[in-house]
Amino acid sequence: MKQNKQRILVAPLNWGLGHATRCIPIINALLEHGFEPVIASDGVALTLLQKEFPTLSSITLPAYNVTYAKKGKHFKLKLIKDSPKLLQAIKAEKKAIKNIVNLQDIAGIISDNRLGVYSKKVPSVFITHQLNVLSGSTTWLSTKMHQKIIKKFKVCWVPDTEGDINLSGKLGHKNTFDIPTKYIGPLSRFEKQAAKPVNKILVLISGPEPQRTLLEEKLLLELKNYPEKVVFVKGVMEKEQTVQVKANMTIYNFMTSKLLEKTINESELVISRSGYTTVMDLAKLNKKAFFIPTPGQFEQEYLAKRLTKLNLVPSCKQEDFTIDKIEDIANFKGLKAFDFEANFEDLFSLFKRE
Known part of the structure; x- marks a missing residue:
């Protein structure tokens, strides 16, 4: 009898297109390893992934609706002003996830910076390159708050390398971090091609x-x-x-x-x-x-x-x-890749049924 594929919910934050695009190699890897990804997001992030994966099922999650201030110096103030709205969205998101996990037979969750997308019922992964959340004089507080959220997940995946040669600097590297963390290497949906400049x-x-x-x-x-x-x-x-x-x-x-x-x-x-x-x-x-x-x-x-x-x-x-x-x-030298192959077999073993 053919066993049904395990369904893994992949939920990137809708904040620009970056969180959605870096989930593309993860969705492709899930497909290659015999899982059935289910996409969950909102706005442009969801639209982009629906265009990339038209045959996969997708779900609209409550929107955070965070916008930037017109002047950079008001950025933090605007975020604080938006925070009640944000907390409300996270609450709605948690409620939605509870239903999705039960109704959609979800076996695991991969959240890229969506703060309410986790479940006690299934292994939940949080993707972030920000173990330190920079916010000027309040960096210690924003980092502490972020860590408190990451602790609700089973493991944190950092899309970078662990050593001294890395892309994220102090963002993705902390001296002490008591949350299970795996460095999965830089994520990109692209491949280098030999092409003449046009x-x-x-x-x-x-x-x-x-x-x-x-x-x-x-x-x-x-x-x-x-x-x-x-x-x-x-x-x-x-x-x-x-x-x-x-x-x-x-x-x-x-x-x-x-x-x-x-x-x-x-x-x-x-x-x-x-x-x-x-x-x-x-x-x-x-x-x-x-x-x-x-x-x-x-x-x-x-x-x-x-x-x-x-x-x-x-x-x-x-x-x-x-x-x-x-x-x-x-x-300037320009950016260079360093060879790093993510071990998806190992990373996805978290979701394997006993």
């Missing part, structure tokens, strides 16, 4: 509003008269893909993985946010880049500064960016 610049934007739009408007203006070929991906998930050609620039609302992989491989340099998923993707593809961190987002500011200090990727504040700054790239 585009000089590829612009990749994503992330919550209004900062996504503010950067889009600034870069469109800066690149308007740029003489070489530019591909501009806005990171706006819509039902249909749209493409506009304006002189030297080809503008997409979004790209699915295959086209994006091809386009990054064919581009000489990338201008983007310094979100951790972007860092992992560009390292895998050995790319030269220029980073513009989201104003007020401590994590992205830290990653951009760290990679600039290591002489890998130049960066600057959003308000300071001008197209001339990309000339700095020539003096």
